[in-house]
Amino acid sequence: KNEVEQSPQNLTAQEGEFITINCSYSVGISALHWLQQHPGGGIVSLFMLSSGKKKHGRLIATINIQEKHSSLHITASHPRDSAVYICAVRGYGGSQGNLIFGKGTKLSVKP
Amino acid sequence: NAGVTQTPKFRVLKTGQSMTLLCAQDMNHEYMYWYRQDPGMGLRLIHYSVGEGTTAKGEVPDGYNVSRLKKQNFLLGLESAAPSQTSVYFCASSLGLGQRVVETQYFGPGTRLLVL
Numbered sequence: 368k369n370e371v372e373q374s375p376q377n378l379t380a381q382e383g384e385f386i387t388i389n390c391s392y393s394v395g396i397s398a399l400h401w402l403q404q405h406p407g408g409g410i411v412s413l414f415m416l417s418s419g420k421k422k423h424g425r426l427i428a429t430i431n432i433q434e435k436h437s438s439l440h441i442t443a444s445h446p447r448d449s450a451v452y453i454c455a456v457r458g459y460g461g462s463q464g465n466l467i468f469g470k471g472t473k474l475s476v477k478p
Numbered sequence: 479n480a481g482v483t484q485t486p487k488f489r490v491l492k493t494g495q496s497m498t499l500l501c502a503q504d505m506n507h508e509y510m511y512w513y514r515q516d517p518g519m520g521l522r523l524i525h526y527s528v529g530e531g532t533t534a535k536g537e538v539p540d541g542y543n544v545s546r547l548k549k550q551n552f553l554l555g556l557e558s559a560a561p562s563q564t565s566v567y568f569c570a571s572s573l574g575l576g577q578r579v580v581e582t583q584y585f586g587p588g589t590r591l592l593v594l
Contacts, residue, residue, distance in 0.1 A: 371520065398581050410568060410585040453520070457581070465536065466583070468520030 370394050371469040373454050379475045386441040388472045390454030393435065397457050400466065401428050401439050404451040413439075413452075444476045479504050482586035484569050490592045491559045499554040499589050501569030508574035510552035511536075511583065512544060514565040521568065527552055528574070559593045566590050 372391045380386050390399070401413045414421050414428040416437065421428050425444075430437040441448055454469040485500040501510065512524040523536030527546040541563060543555045552571075556563060570583040 400581065400583075408566065408588045410570075410588075412582045412584070415581045455521075465523055465526075466521075468522070470518065470520045 370467050371454055371456055373452075373469040373472050375472060376470070377473045377475075379477065380444050382445060382476055382478050384444050384476075386444050386448075386474065386476075388439045388452050388454075388474070390437045390439070390469055391435060392437075392454075392456045392467075394456065394458050394467070396432075396435075399430055399437050400455040400457075401437075402453040402455065404453060404471065406450065410453070441474075446476045446478050449474055449476050481505065482569055482571055482584050484567075484586040484589050486589060487587070488590045488592075490594065491556075492594055493560060495559050496555070496557050497559065497591075498556075499567055499569075499591075501552040501554070501571075501586055502550055503552075503569075503571040503584070504550060505571060505573070505584065506549070507571035507584070508549070509572045510546065511570045511572075512542070512552065512554045513568045513570065514538065515568060515588075516565050524554065524567075559591075561593045564591060564593045 370393050374389045399416045402410055403413050404410045416430045425442045427440040451471040451473050453471045455466040457466050482503045508529050511526040513521040515521050522538050524538055524542050525536050525544040527533045530549040533544045545553045567589045569586040572583045
């Protein structure tokens with residue numbers, strides 16, 4: 368079983384729709400990240416969460432530590448939001464740098 | 479600032495050939511990482527470094543070696559390339575504060591490697 372599961376794998380939406388991408392994990396974590404991979408391949412960090420909720424523009428990320436679950440929401444989606452969204456978690460102990468990544472959710476927003 | 483850069487962007491190798499991928503960052507970050515990304519799989523950590531002169535193995539280190547002779551550079555070497563090493567390779571870096579790493583990682587644009 369993968370330690371980080373994302374759903375859905377693929378998502379197609381119409382411009383303006385509210386979008387939710389889910390991430391579930393099976394290990395205890397010290398932090399959870401959401402990243403965006405552009406169609407050209409570049410990867411950008413969006414959020415780092417250890418509790419609660421964060422908002423940046425039209426993006427909102429939430430985490431429920433007890434349920435081992437996080438969601439990434441996009442309000443008023445736009446075609447430029449089309450990308451792969453990746454969830455990653457960092458556990459306790461071990462090396463400083465070890466993030467465990469989900470397989471990503473490919474989002475396509477149609478005009 | 480250029481951020482994190484990777485050289486080359488694309489390379490084709492024959493089985494058994496060797497090559498070195500270069501990652502450079504100009505943000506004075508202590509921590510650097512090499513990942514590979516394969517279809518249908520998440521990013522996987524190959525090797526990482528927590529400072530100049532130090533390296534450590536990640537999840538999938540076999541067939542790769544690394545060196546961090548200068549703080550700004552992190553080299554990934556393939557001594558004898560195999561078709562299973564066909565992948566997209568990403569370098570990343572993050573800031574350290576004393577004994578603690580600042581979580582946000584900054585990624586390079588990736589190197590696409592094809593081993594025939």
